[in-house]
Amino acid sequence: MSDQPRRPRKPAKPYRRPKKDPVRILAFEALRAVDERDAYANLVLPPLLRKARENGDFQARDAALATELVYGTLRRQGTYDAVVAACVDRPLREVDPPVLDVLSLGAHQLLGTRIPTHAAVSATVELARVVLGDGRAKFVNAVLRKIAQDDLDGWLERVAPPYDQDPEDHLAVVHSHPRWVVSALWDSLGGGRAGIEELLRADNDRPEVTLVARPGRATPAELLDEEAAEPGRWSPYAVRLTEGGEPGAITAVAEGRAGVQDEGSQLVALALANAPVEGRDRMWLDGCAGPGGKAALLGALAAKRGALLLASEKQPHRAGLVAKALHGNPGPYQVIAADGTRPPWRPGSFDRVLVDVPCTGLGALRRRPEARWRRRPEDLDGFAPLQRGLLRTALESVRPGGVVGYATCSPHLAETRAVVADLLKQFPDADLIDARPLLPGVPDLGEGPDVQLWPHLHGTDAMYLALIRRTG
Numbered sequence: 143m144s145d146q147p148r149r150p151r152k153p154a155k156p157y158r159r160p161k162k163d164p165v166r167i168l169a170f171e172a173l174r175a176v177d178e179r180d181a182y183a184n185l186v187l188p189p190l191l192r193k194a195r196e197n198g199d200f201q202a203r204d205a206a207l208a209t210e211l212v213y214g215t216l217r218r219q220g221t222y223d224a225v226v227a228a229c230v231d232r233p234l235r236e237v238d239p240p241v242l243d244v245l246s247l248g249a250h251q252l253l254g255t256r257i258p259t260h261a262a263v264s265a266t267v268e269l270a271r272v273v274l275g276d277g278r279a280k281f282v283n284a285v286l287r288k289i290a291q292d293d294l295d296g297w298l299e300r301v302a303p304p305y306d307q308d309p310e311d312h313l314a315v316v317h318s319h320p321r322w323v324v325s326a327l328w329d330s331l332g333g334g335r336a337g338i339e340e341l342l343r344a345d346n347d348r349p350e351v352t353l354v355a356r357p358g359r360a361t362p363a364e365l366l367d368e369e370a371a372e373p374g375r376w377s378p379y380a381v382r383l384t385e386g387g388e389p390g391a392i393t394a395v396a397e398g399r400a401g402v403q404d405e406g407s408q409l410v411a412l413a414l415a416n417a418p419v420e421g422r423d424r425m426w427l428d429g430c431a432g433p434g435g436k437a438a439l440l441g442a443l444a445a446k447r448g449a450l451l452l453a454s455e456k457q458p459h460r461a462g463l464v465a466k467a468l469h470g471n472p473g474p475y476q477v478i479a480a481d482g483t484r485p486p487w488r489p490g491s492f493d494r495v496l497v498d499v500p501c502t503g504l505g506a507l508r509r510r511p512e513a514r515w516r517r518r519p520e521d522l523d524g525f526a527p528l529q530r531g532l533l534r535t536a537l538e539s540v541r542p543g544g545v546v547g548y549a550t551c552s553p554h555l556a557e558t559r560a561v562v563a564d565l566l567k568q569f570p571d572a573d574l575i576d577a578r579p580l581l582p583g584v585p586d587l588g589e590g591p592d593v594q595l596w597p598h599l600h601g602t603d604a605m606y607l608a609l610i611r612r613t614g
Contacts, residue, residue: 165211176512184509194208216511217345221294224297226245226285228297241282248262249289251266252290259290263286263287267286317345323507324338327504330558341598344598346508349508350383351382351387365400366381369385370387372384375601376583380408401467403436406600411440412439413593413607414609417609429536429539430532432460432461434466434467437453438467449493451468452476453475453477461478464477482532490539491539499529499557502552504551505551506604522554522556533561533565536548537612571612573610574609575591576609578591
């Protein structure tokens with residue numbers, strides 16, 4: 143036994159409780175809702191932000207940061223997954239989803255924002271201590287320190303395959319889209335590398351908030367009085383809020399005289415309303431009216447001509463949203479809950495019919511970035527019968543000389559031209575009419591007669607429109 147006296151032990155450091163950061167905790171909660179419940183960020187985030195403001199936790203800049211963290215992380219999820227995968231010693235599928243969400247939030251702060259490296263790492267580790275525990279926070283700390291060793295361009299050189307070896311996979315990693323989505327968008331867009339890269343970059347941009355002044359109820363001039371408001375690019379009823387903001391706080395929006403509506407959606411409704419018809423023009427139908435944006439614009443336009451709008455929506459709760467959007471319309475309208483493939487109205491009842499059919503939503507990835515990771519190629523097979531059934535009903539519902547508008551918020555050829563081509567074979571007395579002159583001033587509309595809008599060319603969602611006239 144040694145005669146050496148024992149050295150006194152150093153006193154243990156007192157345990158330090160993790161600091162709770164309301165902004166990052168809220169961002170984490172939103173990402174978990176998207177992952178666990180298949181929720182959409184644009185539906186989950188507003189009530190979380192509202193509750194935080196009511197509790198006194200948030201200022202305006204805090205809400206802006208939380209929004210950027212959520213949407214930025216979702217938009218670049220594929221890129222960040224590739225980076226994280228290069229920094230861990232196991233397949234990503236073996237990393238617990240909550241841990242992966244924290245790592246993605248940290249990766250976005252390090253690679254996608256101007257937050258200083260030390261602050262991004264320390265704040266994310268503190269978040270991990272709060273929501274994951276001290277043990278897993280050490281793992282998060284180790285991974286983030288590896289990520290912090292390079293910037294985004296450096297990481298992309300390491301994790302993305304060279305373009306000349308695999309163009310689609312290169313674009314998928316660099317621009318954070320699933321490979322099959324890159325392929326589908328490229329097929330629809332056509333052209334070379336420059337165009338598809340511009341489109342994919344536009345999908346990752348933060349979209350402006352666009353308002354519509356509903357005719358007879360509000361004017362664009364009224365909305366232009368708002369801060370940072372500018373006229374729309376193409377629609378005479380559009381106003382853009384270039385710095386975002388809360389549309390619900392605008393009086394005309396709160397009263398239903400104006401609404402939030404992408405300019406591409408407005409153009410679809412306007413083109414149908416302005417298409418020439420032969421004979422009477424008294425009965426209009428919106429056959430897939432939920433949640434009501436196009437129906438409200440069509441109802442206001444119909445009222446100016448003394449026409450009645452019937453708005454039909456299969457889901458009762460969505461029919462309720464349509465009724466709310468149309469409330470106060472200056473002309474006659476009716477809202478019903480009905481299946482558009484088995485309609486309660488007689489064939490040939492309408493002069494104008496719009497069907498904006500359910501689809502994969504690949505045209506609105508700016509607004510719903512999580513949809514790109516949620517959709518699968520096999521989803522197309524699920525939508526195909528419904529899309530064809532709704533267009534068939536629309537063509538049966540319009541009278542000879544009337545016009546049908548077939549619209550989707552997807553540029554996928556299987557949801558656009560393939561559907562229209564199939565139904566035209568079944569209706570020999572139906573012809574495509576040129577939709578391009580009905581979007582005056584809008585450039586880059588292609589060879590026609592149908593129209594495909596694009597985020598990078600038009601600043602809109604990637605809306606598709608085909609106008610079809612019954613001739614016999």
